[in-house]
Amino acid sequence: MTEHHPAGAPATPGGAVEADAVIVGAGPAGLFQVFELGLLGIKSHVVDTLAHPGGQCAELYPDKPIYDIPALPVCGAQELVDRLMQQIQPFGPVFHLGEEVAGLQCLDDGRFELVTSAGTRFLARTVVIAAGLGSFQPRRLGVEGADAFEDRQVHYRVRNAAAFHGKRLVIFGGGDSALDWVIDLNGRAGSIVHVHRRPEFRAAPASVARMRELVAAGRMDYVEGIAAGIRSDGDRLTGVSVKCADGTTRDFEADHVLAFFGLHPRLGPIAEWGFELEKKAIKVDTAKFQTSVPGIFAIGDINTYPGKKKLILSGFHEAALAAFAIAEHLNPAKKVHLQYTTTSPIMQKRLGVSG
Numbered sequence: 001m002t003e004h005h006p007a008g009a010p011a012t013p014g015g016a017v018e019a020d021a022v023i024v025g026a027g028p029a030g031l032f033q034v035f036e037l038g039l040l041g042i043k044s045h046v047v048d049t050l051a052h053p054g055g056q057c058a059e060l061y062p063d064k065p066i067y068d069i070p071a072l073p074v075c076g077a078q079e080l081v082d083r084l085m086q087q088i089q090p091f092g093p094v095f096h097l098g099e100e101v102a103g104l105q106c107l108d109d110g111r112f113e114l115v116t117s118a119g120t121r122f123l124a125r126t127v128v129i130a131a132g133l134g135s136f137q138p139r140r141l142g143v144e145g146a147d148a149f150e151d152r153q154v155h156y157r158v159r160n161a162a163a164f165h166g167k168r169l170v171i172f173g174g175g176d177s178a179l180d181w182v183i184d185l186n187g188r189a190g191s192i193v194h195v196h197r198r199p200e201f202r203a204a205p206a207s208v209a210r211m212r213e214l215v216a217a218g219r220m221d222y223v224e225g226i227a228a229g230i231r232s233d234g235d236r237l238t239g240v241s242v243k244c245a246d247g248t249t250r251d252f253e254a255d256h257v258l259a260f261f262g263l264h265p266r267l268g269p270i271a272e273w274g275f276e277l278e279k280k281a282i283k284v285d286t287a288k289f290q291t292s293v294p295g296i297f298a299i300g301d302i303n304t305y306p307g308k309k310k311l312i313l314s315g316f317h318e319a320a321l322a323a324f325a326i327a328e329h330l331n332p333a334k335k336v337h338l339q340y341t342t343t344s345p346i347m348q349k350r351l352g353v354s355g
């Protein structure tokens, strides 16, 4: 069974949690690390700032399809997270969600002490940093009064696309997220006004071309401008004012305002842990995915090495190799042999599939 410890509750009363492996980050890389360690008989604790597992997939684009997961021609981002959670279930990882790892230090006995924002303390023999972009924050709309409607009528991410069906939407932004949602919700929303501050877009050219087609076909509106104010009636947002590029101000009625201005990647406490960084990523070797500190590994979007590509499948590969290195670190006297899940009785026993 997967265990959950709510924020604020120490896993063992009055003491530190002793662990063979603590994984910082429950994105796809961190979740698959649980699996690869589990196959080798190593149990994991997983800590994440978010209240749910899945990292960027769950937080930024849960409803979007992913097409480059091997052997899954198409897989929803949240579906991928759900499948990973199902796959790691036999290994009983302990989740500490809603907690940010605030401190990490090396102890004299070779272990590592991690302390979370909720006060949980770990004594770990190995640590895997799978922290992705770090603790990230969406850039806000930046107009007075918008905060009061956040998550009700002002949204910086789409948690449930169906909630926007039949509604009047004003969508801000010129990147892929904004364009993808403008296109995806077209025909499902009651109406869409797309607002972007300048003629150039950061989105895929095909998406921009599609948006222009939809405008030409009269299926949505496009305005060049910036948000100038929120219009409301009591505790309900009724619309948004836009300062247009031609100097005029136009008011649009809206049930929901969606703004996709990108993220503030906030490396957060990780920046102070003394690792060698390059462009806010932790340098690792490509044999073990170990950092400059033996026993601390970094996988997924948080790491860098020559040729690094920030893709989910890169994180999966890195997790597999890191698991072998972690097993050797935990038990240097024992050689870890490659085994196939197809034929290994011990792995099948750990997976709970042996007869």
Ligand SMILES: Cc1cc2nc3c(=O)[nH]c(=O)nc-3n(C[C@H](O)[C@H](O)[C@H](O)COP(=O)(O)OP(=O)(O)OC[C@H]3O[C@@H](n4cnc5c(N)ncnc54)[C@H](O)[C@@H]3O)c2cc1C
Binding pocket: 024, 025, 026, 027, 028, 029, 030, 047, 048, 049, 050, 054, 055, 056, 057, 060, 061, 065, 066, 067, 068, 099, 100, 101, 102, 130, 131, 132, 133, 134, 135, 136, 177, 268, 269, 270, 299, 300, 301, 302, 310, 311, 312, 313, 315
């Ligand atoms: C819109 C969009 C579409 C994408 N499409 C694809 C695609 O089609 N194919 C593909 O391969 N990739 C895609 N990606 C990229 C992919 O999502 C990332 O490569 C992947 O999520 C990285 O996984 P990760 O586990 O390394 O990090 P993340 O998913 O970023 O997860 C890291 C987790 O660590 C947590 N964390 C950070 N710091 C701390 C701390 N100090 N304490 C506790 N927790 C912490 C964060 O809260 C987060 O949950 C897409 C990304 C976006 C934004």
